[in-house]
Amino acid sequence: MDRCNQKFGAFLDRQIPAEFLADPEYTRRARLIMGFGVLGSIFGLVYALFYILIGHKWGALIIIFCSTGVALSPLLMRWKKSVEVAGNFFMLILTLGFIGLCFVEGGLHGHAIAWLVCVPLCALLLVGRKSAGRWAVIDFFAASVVAGLALGGVKLTPTYDPKWSAVISTAGYLGLIMFMFILGLIFEGGRARAFSKMQAALGELAASNERLLNLNNEKNEFMGIAAHDLKNPLTVIVGNAELTAMVKDPQQIQKLSNNIVSAATRMRDLIANLLDVNAIEQGKYTSAVERCDVRMLIEQCVENNQPVAAKKQIAFRVGISDGLWAQADRAATLQILDNLVSNAIKYSPPNTTVHVHALPETGFILVNVRDEGPGISEADQKKMFQKFTRLSARPTGGESSTGLGLAIVKKLAEAMSGSIQCHSALGSGSTFALRLPVWPEAGPGPETAAAESRPANNIVELRDSLPRYKSQN
Numbered sequence: 001m002d003r004c005n006q007k008f009g010a011f012l013d014r015q016i017p018a019e020f021l022a023d024p025e026y027t028r029r030a031r032l033i034m035g036f037g038v039l040g041s042i043f044g045l046v047y048a049l050f051y052i053l054i055g056h057k058w059g060a061l062i063i064i065f066c067s068t069g070v071a072l073s074p075l076l077m078r079w080k081k082s083v084e085v086a087g088n089f090f091m092l093i094l095t096l097g098f099i100g101l102c103f104v105e106g107g108l109h110g111h112a113i114a115w116l117v118c119v120p121l122c123a124l125l126l127v128g129r130k131s132a133g134r135w136a137v138i139d140f141f142a143a144s145v146v147a148g149l150a151l152g153g154v155k156l157t158p159t160y161d162p163k164w165s166a167v168i169s170t171a172g173y174l175g176l177i178m179f180m181f182i183l184g185l186i187f188e189g190g191r192a193r194a195f196s197k198m199q200a201a202l203g204e205l206a207a208s209n210e211r212l213l214n215l216n217n218e219k220n221e222f223m224g225i226a227a228h229d230l231k232n233p234l235t236v237i238v239g240n241a242e243l244t245a246m247v248k249d250p251q252q253i254q255k256l257s258n259n260i261v262s263a264a265t266r267m268r269d270l271i272a273n274l275l276d277v278n279a280i281e282q283g284k285y286t287s288a289v290e291r292c293d294v295r296m297l298i299e300q301c302v303e304n305n306q307p308v309a310a311k312k313q314i315a316f317r318v319g320i321s322d323g324l325w326a327q328a329d330r331a332a333t334l335q336i337l338d339n340l341v342s343n344a345i346k347y348s349p350p351n352t353t354v355h356v357h358a359l360p361e362t363g364f365i366l367v368n369v370r371d372e373g374p375g376i377s378e379a380d381q382k383k384m385f386q387k388f389t390r391l392s393a394r395p396t397g398g399e400s401s402t403g404l405g406l407a408i409v410k411k412l413a414e415a416m417s418g419s420i421q422c423h424s425a426l427g428s429g430s431t432f433a434l435r436l437p438v439w440p441e442a443g444p445g446p447e448t449a450a451a452e453s454r455p456a457n458n459i460v461e462l463r464d465s466l467p468r469y470k471s472q473n
Contacts, residue, residue, distance in 0.1 A: 020083070024194065024197075026083055028194060029083045029087065029125075029126055029127075030077060030083055032125055032126055032186060032187065033073055033074055033077055033083065033086050033087060033090065033126060034074050034077075035186040035189075036070070036073070036090060036122065036126070036183070036186070037070055037071055037073045037074040037090075039179070039182055039183070039186065040066070040067065040070030040071070040090075040094075041067050041070055041071040043067075043175065043179060044063050044064070044066055044067025044070060045067060047059075047063050047171070047175065048060050048063045048064050048067065050171060051063060051160075054160065054161070054164045054167070054168070055160060055161060055164075056159065056160035056164070056168070057159070058104040058159045058160075059101060059104055059105065059159070059160065059168075062097055062100040062101055062104065063097070063101075065093075065096075065097065065100075066093055066094065066096075066097030069089070069090075069092075069093030069097075070090060070093055070094075072089075073086045073087075073089055073090040073093070074086065076089055083126070083127070084127055084131070087123070087126035087127035087131070088127055088131065090122070090126060091119055091122065091123050091126070091127070091131075091135050094115075094118070094119050094122065095116070095119055095135070095138060095139055095142060098112050098113070098115045098116050098119070099112075099116075099142050099146070101115075102146045102156070103146075103156055104156075104158065104159045104160075105156075105158050105159075105160070105168065106156055106157070106158045106165075107146050107149060107150050107155075107156035108146060108147060108150045109156075109158075110158065110168075110169070110172070111168070111169050111171075111172025111173050111176070112172065113143055113146055114172070114173065114176055115172070115176055115179075116139045116142065116143050117176075118176070118179065118180060118183065119135055119139045120132055120135055120136040120139060121183075122183070123135040123136070125187060233263035233264065233266045233267045234263075234267070236259055236260070236262075236263035237260050237263045237264060240256040240257075240259045240260045240263075241256075241260060243256050244256050244257070288329050288330075288331075289327055289328060289329055289416060290327075290328075290329070290330060291325055291326075291327070291439045292325065292326045292327075292328045292329075292330050292333060292436075292439075293324070293325060294320070294324035294325065294326050294358050294365050294367065294436075295320045295322075295324060295358070297330070297333055297334050297337060298318065298320060298337060298356055298358055298367065299318075300334060301334060301337040301338050301341050301356075302316050302318060302341065302356065304338060305338065305341045305342055305345060308342065308345055309345050309354065312345065312348070312350045313350050313351050314345055314348055314350065314351070314352055314353065314354055315352075315353045315354070316353070316354050316355075316356060317353050317354070317355045317356070318355075318356045318357075319355075319356070319357040319358070319359075320357070320358045321358060321359045321360060324358055324359075324360060324365050325365075325438065325439040326365045326436040326437065326438060326439060327416075327417075327436065327437040327438065327439045327440070328416045328418065328436045328437070329412075329415075329416055332412045332415070332416060333416070333436065335408075335409075335412060336409050336412055336413060336420070336434060337367070337369075337434070339405045339406070339408070339409050340369040340409065340432045340434065341354065341356065341369055343371075343405065343406075343432075344369055344370070344371035344373070344430075344432075345371075347371060347373040347374070347430070348371045348372055348373045349372070349373065352371070352372040352373070353372060354369070354370070354371050354372075355368070355369070355370040355371075356368070356369050356370075357370075360438065361435065361438075363437065363438055364418070364435040364436060364437060364438055365435070365436045365437075365438050366433060366434070366435055367433070367434040367435075367436070368431055368432070368433050368434075369431070369432045369434070370429060370430070370431040370432075371429050371430055372429045373429055373430060374426065374427065374429075375424045375425050375426040375427050375428050375429055375430055376422065376424040376426070376430050377426055381422055381424060384406055384422060385406050385407055385409075385410040385420070386407060406420075413434060413435075413436075416436060416437070417437050418434065418435050418436040418437060419434075419435045420432065420433070420434050420435075421433045421435075
């Protein structure tokens, strides 16, 4: 039943003028006029055929008149672009039809007067409370006229063969029950659709509120980071700059200068990360996908991070399969690798090794960056790619963390149709797996020569002895 009601409702919706769809109340009333028009036409056709078969000609003519008017109501609504005009016309046809049937079917002794009950109800649903009140008065007056004739002794003789009296009355009352039931179904269908739309709107509103709440939380996080991570470096810069004017020892001045450079670098990196996140989320970032030599990018990344690793006596162990060509943005890929490798250094204890392996997968190039640090808990892994996330694990050399790097890495990887995953357990280090789409026609290119560079002193090359292992999915 519900499925049929939904299909019938969808059919009615397609007939409603587009002008009414902007106003929910007009839409509801227009849908009811369409439904009542269809329902009244069907009932009228059935009763007209029944009356013709039993020889009730006047009754058949009146019902044909009413059915025609009821069927024209939706067309009038579409023509006049007015629910009120169509609704009041519908009420007029019903009132005239039922009063006419009263006069040809015995007045109070016929079933037609009972049908007048549905007119004020239909008016309430179609044209509103004020108009429904007027139609209730009109129908009350019409019924009073019929009743007054009976009370005055005026007998209204039925125009059909008396032998059909019981059959006509039975058909009339049973039809009234069915009509009111179907009328209720149409109204309930409209109410259910309106309720469903309201629920959907409330769901969207709740989702919007949730997004606004998250944005507000992010704003608060941003303010906290800006207040803390920018204030501290500025304090260092101001303090060391003031000391520079007071110190005469060149070595001491050099140390103070290095502190200023380090603090300024921290500020620059934070601002750069914030700008990157903002550009990506506003859709202003576009990746320039091209044919990239993965070996060259990894070697450049390792070379960039070698001085920082050397300070903590961290070695690199690199293994790269031959002929790895990715379909990626060169700058974005290097930014991802720099972030993963610098994080591995940041969270690794001194005298450990950072492992960087690259090998082919079906349709992808897999780059694994593994450290020998404390590992990441399951709770932290669930939120580590969110913005402004501070993990429970802390850098081992006092380095700073903005909580933005991995969020940027994830967005950049996805912008290139790639992905980033973390596999870790407490006490067992962490492995970050970057997957980038493979170049469709991989092969040697001019980038290969540029990629041939000597590794730094603390890089152990494994190009000829790449360990065979399966990627973790």
